[in-house]
Amino acid sequence: MKELSTPKQMIWYDESLLAEDPVLSFDPDFWRSANKVIGSAKGRGVTWFVKTTNGEAALRHYRRGGLFGKLIKDTYWFSGWKKTRSYQEFLLLNHLNKAGVNVPRPVAARATRSLLGYRADILSEKVPNARDLVAILKETALPPETYNKIGQEIRKMHDAQVNHTDLNIHNILIDDREKVWIIDFDKCYSQNAEQWKRSNLDRLKRSFAKELNKRSVHWCEDDWQALLTGYRRS
Template sequence: MTIQQRHAKNRYYIWNNHVLSAVEPHYFSPTFWQQKNSIVGSSKGRNTAYFIDYEELQMVLRRYYRGGFVGKIFTDQFFLAPAHKSRAVQEFQLLQWMHEQGLPVPQPYAAFYERSGLFYRASILIERIPCAQDFFSFLLTKEAANMEREQQLTLWFNIGVAIQKLHAAQVYHSDLNCHNILLDNTRKVWLIDFDKCERRVGQTSPWKNENLNRLKRSLEKERSLHPSFDWHDIQWQALIQGYNDYTQSVPHFTPS
């Protein structure tokens, strides 16, 4: 991977030169991609992410927005910080490092920072995992409900393995929940949304358990809201077994 950087007046770009030969401001505008009929979908939460198919690239475009009360006033504006400390560039660099380590995360393509007075705005383009859906959506499907018990437990085990890979690399995920876990059409597990995430020290630090507890709370919350969102303690136990048993060779999970 060759990473390129460019400074312009009040603007900064960083991108993967193996994917994009150059970047321009309009690459980070949904309107530009709409005019090219390249937007094939979107994911709406606090931040809208646009799914883009352009030539041979499948990408996700995400702009950074504030949350909470402050976000109602400043929306996508952040108090001024150097480009390398902006949320977009930090997420790009963390994703780049994780991708180079072989972790199950999407590849970063480009990030954009623009200064305006005492504020900055930022966006990021990342790889879109083909034919993927988030774990929350998957658990609502008939496919999930009709899976054999061994298949179910193996899937949960593999999610535990993916999280342990992240933690073994000392990566803290600030919002590990069932929406930020993806399954592709081979049921490979991917982890996404690394805004405000970072590498931390401490092999047995409390933040690792806090990550797992946050994920469990998200599952419990969705189960309380959606009657068809069906999971049980034995599945969570399989996830914890995958997390605890992970080695570089990744053991085979055989449910009892």
């Protein structure tokens, strides 16, 4: 990991994954002017999908959610560069990759000081030819073998002692080779002990039930048991 610093900005990046100027790489207009924007997705803000020299990447600006986010959209309290959300997510993704968990590799992260705190951005690899579980389950049911794989991947993440505080079916992807990926590790962290792992699984099950009621996704209790079978088998 390389560092690039100025008095009001810190950038961390993997030079093996980023050939472009690290400073410019966080500016959507830079990618747009080079005709390298290949798509976008809307959540709290816009995630831009871009074509870098070394592959495809996702550029995301950190934004707050909830009621507080309507007042202060994208500024966070600054207590040190290495405590910023972008740096912490960069480290966590590296840790998970080394542990063999299928997550996007972090390309670069940035934190920029402002008068009241800091703002942050992250550039990470885009998982190619993948869709989230919501999109898939709206169209078709999945076989038990796929749920086994999902459970196994969550178990690998838990064995790496990473607490995914927002584990839901929007954050689980399956690519065209039926490989399972876990994404969106903002506000997640390493944690010892065991009890939080049950909470992760409970949150995920609530997510399935929510989308069953909201979008009539193809899912049932037997699918959940298949996921748990994969989780326990790992």
